[in-house]
Amino acid sequence: GEQVEQLPSILRVQEGSSASINCSYEDSASNYFPWYKQEPGENPKLIIDIRSNMERKQIQELIVLLDKKAKRFSLHITDTQPGDSAMYFCAASVPYGNEKITFGAGTKLTIKP
Amino acid sequence: EAAVTQSPRSKVAVTGGKVTLSCHQTNNHDYMYWYRQDTGHGLRLIHYSYVADSTEKGDIPDGYKASRPSQENFSLILELASLSQTAVYFCASSEDTTNERLFFGHGTKLSVL
Numbered sequence: 001g002e003q004v005e006q007l008p009s010i011l012r013v014q015e016g017s018s019a020s021i022n023c024s025y026e027d028s029a030s031n032y033f034p035w036y037k038q039e040p041g042e043n044p045k046l047i048i049d050i051r052s053n054m055e056r057k058q059i060q061e062l063i064v065l066l067d068k069k070a071k072r073f074s075l076h077i078t079d080t081q082p083g084d085s086a087m088y089f090c091a092a093s094v095p096y097g098n099e100k101i102t103f104g105a106g107t108k109l110t111i112k113p
Numbered sequence: 114e115a116a117v118t119q120s121p122r123s124k125v126a127v128t129g130g131k132v133t134l135s136c137h138q139t140n141n142h143d144y145m146y147w148y149r150q151d152t153g154h155g156l157r158l159i160h161y162s163y164v165a166d167s168t169e170k171g172d173i174p175d176g177y178k179a180s181r182p183s184q185e186n187f188s189l190i191l192e193l194a195s196l197s198q199t200a201v202y203f204c205a206s207s208e209d210t211t212n213e214r215l216f217f218g219h220g221t222k223l224s225v226l
Contacts, residue, residue, distance in 0.1 A: 006155070045217070046214045103157070
C-alpha cells in the first residue's frame with residue numbers, strides 16, 4: 001500500500017519566521033493530499049488540501065506545494081504565531097476513497113517566542 | 114461544524130479484558146472510521162464502514178472488531194485487550210469516500226495494564 005514519509009518529526013522555529021514540513025509518497029496514483037493540524041488534547045482538523053491537478057495552493061499563511069514528478073509535497077507556514085504550535089499530519093490518498101488515505105507520522109511544531 | 118463524539122475519553126483496561134469504544138456522529142455521514150494514533154506512526158486505519166450493519170477491515174485490523182448498528186453509531190471492540198493496544202483511538206466520519214474531509218472525534222486514550 002501507500003507509504004508516506006514526513007519530516008522533520010520535530011520542528012522549532014522563532015515566532016514570525018517560516019516553518020516547512022516535507023512529505024513524500026510512493027504511489028503515483030495518489031491524487032489528494034490533505035494536511036491536518038492537531039492541537040494538544042484536541043482532534044485533528046483539516047487545514048488545507050491540494051489535489052493532483054494543482055501545484056500550489058495558499059490559504060492565508062498556509063502554502064502547500066505539490067511536485068508530482070518527485071512525489072513530494074510540502075506545507076509552508078509563513079509568519080508563524082504561537083497558535084501554530086501543534087502536531088501536523090500530511091496524508092496521501094489514492095482515488096478509491098478515504099479508506100485508502102495514508103497519514104505521515106506527524107511533525108510536532110513549536111513556535112518559540 | 115460536523116460533530117463526532119467519542120466515549121469514553123479515557124479508559125484503563127486490564128490485559129485480557131473486553132473493551133468497547135463508542136462513537137456517535139450527527140453529521141448524517143455515511144462513512145465512519147476508526148484510527149489508532151501512536152507516537153511515530155501517525156494515524157493508522159483499523160476499521161471503517163460505509164453503511165449500517167456493514168464494516169470493513171483497514172490496514173491494522175488484527176485484534177479489533179467493529180460494529181455499525183446505525184448510521185450514527187460506530188463501535189470498536191477489543192475482545193481480549195493487550196498491552197500493545199495502549200494508544201489513542203480516533204473515530205472519524207466523512208460524507209463519502211471520494212477524497213472528502215475527515216471529521217475526527219476528540220479521541221479515546223486507552224491504557225491497557
